[in-house]
Amino acid sequence: MDAEQVTMLREVLAATGWLERTGEFGRALRTSARTPGGLLLVGTPAGDPWHMAAHLDDESRLSGLPGLSPTLVRWSPPPGAPPHLSIGLERLEAARRGETLFVVAEDEAPEPLLERVDDARRTGAVILAMDGGDRELRGLAHEALTVPPDERLVTFDGAQHLVSAAAGDQTGGGPSASPKGLRRRLARLLDAVSGPTTD
Numbered sequence: 001m002d003a004e005q006v007t008m009l010r011e012v013l014a015a016t017g018w019l020e021r022t023g024e025f026g027r028a029l030r031t032s033a034r035t036p037g038g039l040l041l042v043g044t045p046a047g048d049p050w051h052m053a054a055h056l057d058d059e060s061r062l063s064g065l066p067g068l069s070p071t072l073v074r075w076s077p078p079p080g081a082p083p084h085l086s087i088g089l090e091r092l093e094a095a096r097r098g099e100t101l102f103v104v105a106e107d108e109a110p111e112p113l114l115e116r117v118d119d120a121r122r123t124g125a126v127i128l129a130m131d132g133g134d135r136e137l138r139g140l141a142h143e144a145l146t147v148p149p150d151e152r153l154v155t156f157d158g159a160q161h162l163v164s165a166a167a168g169d170q171t172g173g174g175p176s177a178s179p180k181g182l183r184r185r186l187a188r189l190l191d192a193v194s195g196p197t198t199d
Helices: 003-016 018-032 050-063 111-122 135-140 156-168 179-194
Strands: 039-042 071-073 100-105 126-131 143-146
Touching: 003 018, 018 100, 018 126, 018 143, 018 156, 039 050, 050 156, 100 111, 111 126, 111 135, 126 135, 126 156, 135 143
Parallel strands: 039 071, 039 100, 100 126, 126 143
Antiparallel strands: none
């Protein structure tokens, strides 16, 4: 990726406000997820948020922020799954102050999830939501980022890349971030989306 491509992508994203919105949400995620094992990541019954889990785990490792490494909470962990992949919804019932519950739900969150989110909020957990337009879920969240299904420039998956990169960026992120740091993160983002470029 060359400087011209970085500048063009940055200008396109800045013009839409997505860089700022995902940057603010990523910072909220980074500041709330400080305890190792205390970032609970859950999706809907239709899908566990593997994509976001992988990105946050990478950002945790690359940035030296152990609190960003998520605990993946699954709706139906299969019998015999490794310990880190066998954490079920009962973990949400044990959420407490000092922990962060991050709901990634492109589709509407079902009632059982909303109830657990509400309970976790009442026990003092910070609630973050990345949704596709779910007003009830957004209403329960301390911080929310909505990616409308008809958004043309940034897909739900693409927004997850931007959020995770912003969460790991300790320079402050956003349009005023250092060009070198931004260039490195955008290059990683583009590599993940389209594959590495060759000279």
